[in-house]
Amino acid sequence: MAEEENTGGEQLKKVSGLYKDWFLDYASYVILDRAIPSVYDGFKPVQRRIMHSMRELEDGRYNKVANIVGNTMKYHPHGDSSITDAMVQMGQKELLIDTQGNWGNIYTGDSAAASRYIEARLTPFAMEVVFNPKTTKWVRSYDGRNNEPIDLPVKFPLLLAQGAEGIGVGLSTKILPHNFNELIDATVNYLKGKKFQIFPDFLTGGLLDVSEYNDGERGGKLRARAKITQLDKNTLVISELPYSKNTGELIDSIVKATERGKIKIKKIEDNTSDKVEILIHLYSDTSPDKTIDALYAFTDCQVSISPNACVIIDDKPAFLSVSEILKINADNTVALLKRELEIELHELQESWHFASLERIFIENRIYRDIEEVTTWEEVLSTIEEGLKPHISHLLREVTQDDIVRLTEIRIKRISRFDLDKFKENILSLEGKIEQVKYHLENLIQFAIDYFQNIKKKYGKDKERRTELRIFDTIDASKVAVANVRFYVNRQEGFVGTSLRRDEFLFECSDIDDIITFRKDGTMKVVKVEQKTFIGKDILHVGIWKKGDARTVYNMIYREGKDGPYYMKRFPVTAVTRNTEYALASDKKSSEVLYFSANANGEAETVTVLLKNNSRIRKNKIEVDFSELGIKGRNSRGNLVTKYAVKKIDLKEEGVSTLAPRKIWFDDAVRRLNVDARGTFLGSFKGDDKILTINNKGEAKLVSFDLANRFDDEYLVLEKWQPEQPISVIYFDGEKQLYYIKRFLLDATPNVQTVMPSEHPKSFIEQIITRNAATAELVFAKENGKQRDAETVEIDSFIAVKGIKAIGNQLTKFKVKNINVTIPEPEEHPGFDEVEQAEDHISFIDHDEKGSGAMPEEGVIGNLFDE
Numbered sequence: 001m002a003e004e005e006n007t008g009g010e011q012l013k014k015v016s017g018l019y020k021d022w023f024l025d026y027a028s029y030v031i032l033d034r035a036i037p038s039v040y041d042g043f044k045p046v047q048r049r050i051m052h053s054m055r056e057l058e059d060g061r062y063n064k065v066a067n068i069v070g071n072t073m074k075y076h077p078h079g080d081s082s083i084t085d086a087m088v089q090m091g092q093k094e095l096l097i098d099t100q101g102n103w104g105n106i107y108t109g110d111s112a113a114a115s116r117y118i119e120a121r122l123t124p125f126a127m128e129v130v131f132n133p134k135t136t137k138w139v140r141s142y143d144g145r146n147n148e149p150i151d152l153p154v155k156f157p158l159l160l161a162q163g164a165e166g167i168g169v170g171l172s173t174k175i176l177p178h179n180f181n182e183l184i185d186a187t188v189n190y191l192k193g194k195k196f197q198i199f200p201d202f203l204t205g206g207l208l209d210v211s212e213y214n215d216g217e218r219g220g221k222l223r224a225r226a227k228i229t230q231l232d233k234n235t236l237v238i239s240e241l242p243y244s245k246n247t248g249e250l251i252d253s254i255v256k257a258t259e260r261g262k263i264k265i266k267k268i269e270d271n272t273s274d275k276v277e278i279l280i281h282l283y284s285d286t287s288p289d290k291t292i293d294a295l296y297a298f299t300d301c302q303v304s305i306s307p308n309a310c311v312i313i314d315d316k317p318a319f320l321s322v323s324e325i326l327k328i329n330a331d332n333t334v335a336l337l338k339r340e341l342e343i344e345l346h347e348l349q350e351s352w353h354f355a356s357l358e359r360i361f362i363e364n365r366i367y368r369d370i371e372e373v374t375t376w377e378e379v380l381s382t383i384e385e386g387l388k389p390h391i392s393h394l395l396r397e398v399t400q401d402d403i404v405r406l407t408e409i410r411i412k413r414i415s416r417f418d419l420d421k422f423k424e425n426i427l428s429l430e431g432k433i434e435q436v437k438y439h440l441e442n443l444i445q446f447a448i449d450y451f452q453n454i455k456k457k458y459g460k461d462k463e464r465r466t467e468l469r470i471f472d473t474i475d476a477s478k479v480a481v482a483n484v485r486f487y488v489n490r491q492e493g494f495v496g497t498s499l500r501r502d503e504f505l506f507e508c509s510d511i512d513d514i515i516t517f518r519k520d521g522t523m524k525v526v527k528v529e530q531k532t533f534i535g536k537d538i539l540h541v542g543i544w545k546k547g548d549a550r551t552v553y554n555m556i557y558r559e560g561k562d563g564p565y566y567m568k569r570f571p572v573t574a575v576t577r578n579t580e581y582a583l584a585s586d587k588k589s590s591e592v593l594y595f596s597a598n599a600n601g602e603a604e605t606v607t608v609l610l611k612n613n614s615r616i617r618k619n620k621i622e623v624d625f626s627e628l629g630i631k632g633r634n635s636r637g638n639l640v641t642k643y644a645v646k647k648i649d650l651k652e653e654g655v656s657t658l659a660p661r662k663i664w665f666d667d668a669v670r671r672l673n674v675d676a677r678g679t680f681l682g683s684f685k686g687d688d689k690i691l692t693i694n695n696k697g698e699a700k701l702v703s704f705d706l707a708n709r710f711d712d713e714y715l716v717l718e719k720w721q722p723e724q725p726i727s728v729i730y731f732d733g734e735k736q737l738y739y740i741k742r743f744l745l746d747a748t749p750n751v752q753t754v755m756p757s758e759h760p761k762s763f764i765e766q767i768i769t770r771n772a773a774t775a776e777l778v779f780a781k782e783n784g785k786q787r788d789a790e791t792v793e794i795d796s797f798i799a800v801k802g803i804k805a806i807g808n809q810l811t812k813f814k815v816k817n818i819n820v821t822i823p824e825p826e827e828h829p830g831f832d833e834v835e836q837a838e839d840h841i842s843f844i845d846h847d848e849k850g851s852g853a854m855p856e857e858g859v860i861g862n863l864f865d866e
Helices: 013-033 047-056 065-072 080-092 124-129 157-164 180-191 246-258 290-297 321-364 368-371 376-390 400-406 410-415 419-443 445-458
Strands: 004-007 010-013 097-100 120-122 137-140 145-152 164-167 170-174 208-209 222-225 225-231 235-241 267-270 278-281 303-307 308-315 314-318 484-489 493-494 503-508 514-518 523-527 540-544 554-557 565-570 593-598 602-610 621-624 640-641 645-656 661-666 670-671 679-684 690-694 697-700 714-719 726-732 737-743 765-770 776-777 790-794 815-821
Touching: 010 565, 047 065, 047 080, 047 145, 065 080, 065 120, 080 097, 120 124, 124 445, 145 225, 157 180, 157 321, 170 308, 180 321, 180 445, 246 267, 246 278, 246 290, 267 523, 278 540, 290 303, 321 368, 321 400, 321 419, 321 445, 368 376, 376 400, 410 670, 419 445, 484 540, 503 540, 514 593, 554 602, 565 593, 593 602, 593 645, 602 640, 621 640, 640 726, 679 714, 765 815
Parallel strands: none
Antiparallel strands: 004 010, 097 120, 137 145, 164 170, 208 222, 222 303, 225 235, 235 278, 267 278, 308 314, 484 493, 484 503, 514 523, 514 540, 554 565, 554 593, 565 640, 602 621, 602 645, 661 670, 661 679, 690 697, 690 714, 726 737, 726 765, 776 790, 776 815
């Protein structure tokens, strides 16, 4: 309580003591009356008042938004701009408000026209599910002049359909919009006692990873992406936006990333109108696949969303999951439907009751008994006495109000009373009463039918727009373009981007890691900086990628000052940044005499010249690194010689000693991998390609680079066998016949079309990429006769022709279906059988800090991940 003082008979309160009460009042007001929606109808107060005001003005025609806003101000104690903004947001969601005029553009972020220029009315959906004055509870408006609804009787999970965002005092809410039809399906499943799951769906489309959605509760996380496809080899197109972003914001983020050198883009064109179209033009030497990854890594083409479902329940904020909200909405809808049925039953029974009284009153000519009566009381009592012998079958007692209503029947109605029509009316009322009672007894089924009817009436154009995907994790360092030049001063031991007067090495990204090797056999990995001291006598500097086991380092070193010479081959897959590792030996004065870095595990041959020594027969040794196994970086290696070495010369460049890479395709993230996730495609090396054919009949050969993206739905995605003919069975929509063709693909990176017919009703039935396949033709009945099935041996039925050939007609009869039998492929080795030399193999480094004794020769060390 505020502190009080008595001064001269007056009580004074200190202002400081009032702050607590004021702040609590303010916080309560903002949370309950402005920022957080009600769980029951899904509206914030301003939205509820807009809907109530529009219902007041509803006459089937459009009203100017300015008029609606003005009428809403009777209920809303704030300015017109807050009402207008809230109404525009509701109108852009295309669910409750039917709009006319320029209501802005959710794609471009353009604002709506002034309220005096745009019009609105309620949609049929809103009229059906939002309003019912008979079941609405009312409260006086802020000025006491009008009634407004406490909650509108919404019979739908509207909060989840529209979504809501708001910031209160000490808390906030972020409920994402969900798909209209999926909400109905989930509600029906809940009412049937089945499990359900719902995920967000956005008007802007895009892609969405819901693997960490956590049912919309606090702590959950979503990743939303723009839909980016490759138009041609130099052009990308963005056709759908991530949630909460418009084209202007997206383009700004791309421009900023380009200016920072993270991505390399030639030009951007924004052609967005009623559909999103942002064209991104690339330089001829830029990879489209890596650019797509870079757009996701460095721009707003990918955004993270943190849901937080806070709602008002019984005048208190509560944090719920979206499943709990849907259950509450479903239960509330059932309760509202029950209340409506009870009201309808009461009204029908009242209609039946008065109709029965009316019949008694007219058939028994009770109205004649009041002709000579002089007072009103006598009129009522006379009618009451006349009714008594005939009312035993009525549903309730006759009240004075009933009698008064009988006196109001006109003579014209009495004179035209038709008993047959009356009986029809009574039977109709009794039928309706029985139907309502049946619905009340089977309330859950009635609610299910209600939701299914809503879906049938309003769900036609409300298919899911946002595609659910599991996103791959993009390593930013692998997709960033080279935006800095890197230099080295070998004698003084410095590396960096600012050493422009020293030796230039390569271009790299400013987020890359740099690996360095020195003559004393130490290794160190550092970040790209302007200037970093490594140590004198630098042998090699390169870009290092975490987990890269295909880059193999070949080295010959002397152990100690006068020790023996060893050779070793090793990868570097994991390190602790800025830590020195001793690769040659921990003994002082060890020295590296030969070093090479080989991106694909190449193994060269070198000539080792020994110093003259009377104890050796020849002073020249040829060393072939291919005869040496790849081991951990801390292994001692194999002995070369114990005699002094004069110099080492390269004799012959080597070839890769690594086994072919075993590649898998993970359909969940639609990417290639070497981790045995998904479908095994085969072992790849050199110029091997992957064959893809989509449902449009477009065939393309792509490399097995793990950066490649496969966003289309493919009929074929497998390792390409250049000598293997491809067979395509297709339906020609123009000729209404099935054809088959066999061909070999050209070894070109360009798209090749395997579908000869461009008719809109043409489609591919089957694609076969193996020999000895057969096709069983099952025919449809014609003239009541069933033709026996035929089996076609494809290899003998048609010869290999050009890719543009139409092919041979498969049959002239009407085909019901085609069953293709393809011989089983040979079994491929599993992941556990991958050879050690492959890049799947990782090593663990016991010597994390780069110190300690060297392990014995041939012992594989351990690598700790950073």
